[in-house]
Amino acid sequence: MIRAMLVDDEIHAREELQALLLETGRFAISAKCANAIEALDSIRSNKPDVLFLDIQMPVVNGFEFLAMIDEELMPKVVFVTAYDEYAVKAFEENALDYLLKPVEKDRLAKTLQKILKQPINGNSPTSVNSVIPQLTRIPCVLTNRIKLIGTVEVEYVESDLTGVHVVTAKGRYFTALTLKILENRTDFIRCHKQFLVNIDHIDEILLNENLLAQITTNSGRIIPVSRRHLKRLKEKLAI
Amino acid sequence: MKLLLALLQTMSVFLVVAYIYSKSPAFKSLAAISNRPRNKIYLYFFFSAISMMGTYLGLPVHDALANTRAIGPVLAGIIGGPFLGTAVGFTGGLHRYFFGGFTAFSCGLSTTVEGLIGGVVHLVLMRKNKSSLIFDPTTVFFTTLFAEAVQMGIILAVSRPFEDALSLVQVIALPMTITSSAGAALFMSMIRDRRNLYESAAATFSTKALRIAERTLNILAKGFGRETACEMATIIHEETGVGAVAITDTEKVLAWIGCGSDHHRPGSPIASPLTRRAIDENVVIFADGINEEYSCTLSKDCLLNSVLVVPLKLDNDVIGTIKLYETRDKPFLNMNKSLGEGIAAVLSNQLLLYGYEQQKSLLTMAELKLIQAQVNPHFLFNSLNTIISIIRQDADRARELLIHLSNFFRKNLKRSGHLSTLEEELDHVNSYLKIEKARFEDRLTVEMDIDPSLLGLKLPTFTLQPLMENAIKHGISNMLEPGRARIHAWRDDDFAYIEIEDNAGVYNENNGKDGLGIRIVDKRIKFLMGNSFGTSVSCISNVMTRVTVKVPAGGASAP
Missing domain, CATH: 3.30.565.10 (Histidine kinase-like ATPase, C-terminal domain)
Structure with a gap:
């Protein structure tokens, strides 16, 4: 059975697609999510083979959502959308297929054939050898809502026992994204095992005698630089 | 007594001159108190001439002249101010001086002073915001009276021998003062009457033009067609009182109100070559019925014989004409000619505005269509997908x-x-x-x-x-x-x-x-x-x- 995950903000659209997928007898529905934030949580525990993904969704759209998924978790992606204005972009994202709502049974059968031709496990064309989509906004969880923080605003990212936090001049926000994703999908530079820094926000780098260094950001926050990463940081800054 | 009668005689010559003058187009410079230099120069020559004429028409008395020279400078002063008054007085005085006689100098001086007196009265009245009194004959009468008294005083004070001067003044004082004052007052009353006539004509004209503009203002907003043309033609006909009013587009008559409407039917093609020319050459055509005559091509019994054809323009393109007709038994009034051209200008502006409004609303409609088109795909397909799903349950x-x-x-x-x-x-x-x-x-x-x-x-x-x-x-x-x-x-x-x-x-x-x-x-x-x-x-x-x-x-x- 192919384990499918459905992400669509309209409940009836999810139900309809679920019904169609089950009718083929080849799919098992591992999760249904109403938005990208739910899906981000869910994809880690469910590790689906195929992701049926709507594009227009609240707060984080389908494309942005893809940029937030860990590479090793990346399933095959089939976009499901009502209107074909995104088709070209979808294929730029190396989607396996692109379905239009309402979905026809025959058309879905073709998608199934495409999925079956690909090795179930291992490298899917969605993620490997493809241009990795860059993150421009990072979803952060606030007490009662999700805030999207533009990567240009971020001074640094810090990982500690409580999770990953994005720090801007205005505050510190929790995000469900991992440091690794953020390092790969943004221009942030690793300066410490637990820190990524946005070089556009570096005010000064203080070099200590014992080869340890400190970065002061534009808003005056101080983050450590480990010996291991100092060299690379210097290279990046062409010092 | 004989002197008084003689002076009255000369005075009547002035009144004739004043009358003829008031009928001439040059009179316009008097009709308004204007500070334009050209106007002033004109007045200077006119009143100086009057003043000199007063000297010429004077009667020799005791080696001096009994005259009505004062009328010119005093009127010039009252109408045109101290500068003009003094200038006219000086000119008249200088002229008198060269005639000689024992009062030559005193008369020359007093004439200048008389002009100044008139000018002072002008200044006082203007200051007190009583400019309407400038054209009041009573004002003129008393000003001249006073000026002549001053003249007598100057003659007595300046001319020598004093005995001769005294006997002269005893003879001429009364007749000169009376005739000059009365003459100046009559002169002014004639100017005033003409002036009022001018003003009331201008007022009638403005009122009519405004009334027509106001009444036709919103008609064209409904578009330029038969119905609106008919409404407008009716209004113009009522307001101008001309024999007939017609409005055409470039092909046919849209409306015909008034005389001749029995054979000039709306909807019929344009028959008059004058109208055709106005349209083709984009010019105003005026056939006054005297030098050039309008002759109806449709009916021999048509009474109309003069016409004004004004093109209606939209962005410089002629889109029709407005025509004003007058019958054989009535002259085409100049006022109606200017009115006709004015109306056409107003209507052309309104047409432009209407076209603009129409375009604006078309644009809004286009935008509306656009947004309706924008609504559809997402909404439609998502809705259908939803309904397809709901059918199952x-x-x-x-x-x-x-x-x-x-x-x-x-x-x-x-x-x-x-x-x-x-x-x-x-x-x-x-x-x-x-x-x-x-x-x-x-x-x-x-x-x-x-x-x-x-x-x-x-x-x-x-x-x-x-x-x-x-x-x-x-x-x-x-x-x-x-x-x-x-x-x-x-x-x-x-x-x-x-x-x-x-x-x-x-x-x-x-x-x-x-x-x-x-x-x-x-x-x-x-x-x-x-x-x-x-x-x-x-x-x-x-x-x-x-x-x-x-x-x-x-x-x-x-x-």
């Missing part, structure tokens, strides 16, 4: 939704820029909301709070739905939390307010997509109801966006 609900969908599209198709009642608008919104509610289920709740007395309120069709669609498409559908929309309609004094509110609180004025729907709604309300009405937006980020529509409580009248 609840066929009745699916059927109901399809009926709402068809109602929604039917209303969309019917939209052609006319008016709908609030009830019809709400029905349209309701169909839309039923479907959106099915798509979003728990993510969307809608509240309605409508003052039932407003259900008949007339609004431009397609006012509420775009606003509600904005609230959902750009607001609620982008929320992770449950969305709430609210429609509230109420009445406050003479105004009705309809508010559409969502709890998403995202509105970006600069975002073209967000704003376009609202802007079109706003534009159409302003177009139909005036600039004090329309939409306003308030937004508290992440809390709510509220669009308020303000219209007159009486709604819109027919478009």
Whole structure:
């Protein structure tokens, strides 16, 4: 059975697609999510083979959502959308297929054939050898809502026992994204095992005698630089 | 006594001159108190001539002249001020001086002083804002009286031997003073009468022009066609009182009011070669009936023989003519000629304005069509997908939704820029909301709070739905939390307010997509109801966006 995950903000659209997928007898529905934030949580525990993904969704759209998924978790992606204005972009994202709502049974059968031709496990064309989509906004969880923080605003990212936090001049926000994703999908530079820094926000780098260094950001926050990463940081800054 | 009669005789010569002068076109410079230098120079020559003539017509008395020279300088002073008065007096005085005699110097001096006196009176009256008294014969009479008395004084004071001067003054004082004063006063009364005549003619003209402009002002807004042409021709005919008024387009007669309307029928092609020429060459044609005659090509019995043809222009293209006709037994008044040309200019301007308004409304319609087209794909396919899904679980609900969908599209198709009642608008919104509610289920709740007395309120069709669609498409559908929309309609004094509110609180004025729907709604309300009405937006980020529509409580009248 192919384990499918459905992400669509309209409940009836999810139900309809679920019904169609089950009718083929080849799919098992591992999760249904109403938005990208739910899906981000869910994809880690469910590790689906195929992701049926709507594009227009609240707060984080389908494309942005893809940029937030860990590479090793990346399933095959089939976009499901009502209107074909995104088709070209979808294929730029190396989607396996692109379905239009309402979905026809025959058309879905073709998608199934495409999925079956690909090795179930291992490298899917969605993620490997493809241009990795860059993150421009990072979803952060606030007490009662999700805030999207533009990567240009971020001074640094810090990982500690409580999770990953994005720090801007205005505050510190929790995000469900991992440091690794953020390092790969943004221009942030690793300066410490637990820190990524946005070089556009570096005010000064203080070099200590014992080869340890400190970065002061534009808003005056101080983050450590480990010996291991100092060299690379210097290279990046062409010092 | 004999002297008095002789002087009265010379005075009457002046009055004849004044009369002839007042009939001449040159009189205009007197009709207004004008500071234009050209005017003043003209007055200087005129009154200097009068003054010199007074000297020439004088009667020799005791080696001196009994005369009415004073009239010129005093009038010039009163009308044109001290400078002009003194200048005329000096000229007249100098002229007298060369005639010689023992009073040569005193007369020359006193004439200059008399001009100055007139000028002082002018200044005093102007200062006291009593310029109307300048043309009052009484003022002139007493000013001249005083000036002549001063002259006598100067003669006595300056001329030597004093005995001769005294005996001269005893003879001439009374007759000269009386005739000069009376002459100047009569002269002025003649000027005043002419002046009043001028003014009243100008006033009549202005009133007529304004009345016509006012009465025709809004007619052309309905377009340039037979009906409006007929209305306008009737008004122009009534106001000008000419024999007949016709309006044509470039091909045929649109309206013919007045004499000759029995054979000049609206709808018939243009027959007159004069009109053809006015159209083809874009010129005003005037056949005054004397040098050039209008002759009707349609009927021998047609009484009309003079005509003014003025082209009506739109952006320099001739689109028709206005024609004023007069019959054989009446001359074509100059006033009506200027009026006719003025009316055509006013109407041309109005046509331009009308064309502009029409284009503006066409543009709005085009934008409206655009936004309707924009609505469709996402909404349509998502709705169908939703309904397809619902069929599996609840066929009745699916059927109901399809009926709402068809109602929604039917209303969309019917939209052609006319008016709908609030009830019809709400029905349209309701169909839309039923479907959106099915798509979003728990993510969307809608509240309605409508003052039932407003259900008949007339609004431009397609006012509420775009606003509600904005609230959902750009607001609620982008929320992770449950969305709430609210429609509230109420009445406050003479105004009705309809508010559409969502709890998403995202509105970006600069975002073209967000704003376009609202802007079109706003534009159409302003177009139909005036600039004090329309939409306003308030937004508290992440809390709510509220669009308020303000219209007159009486709604819109027919478009």
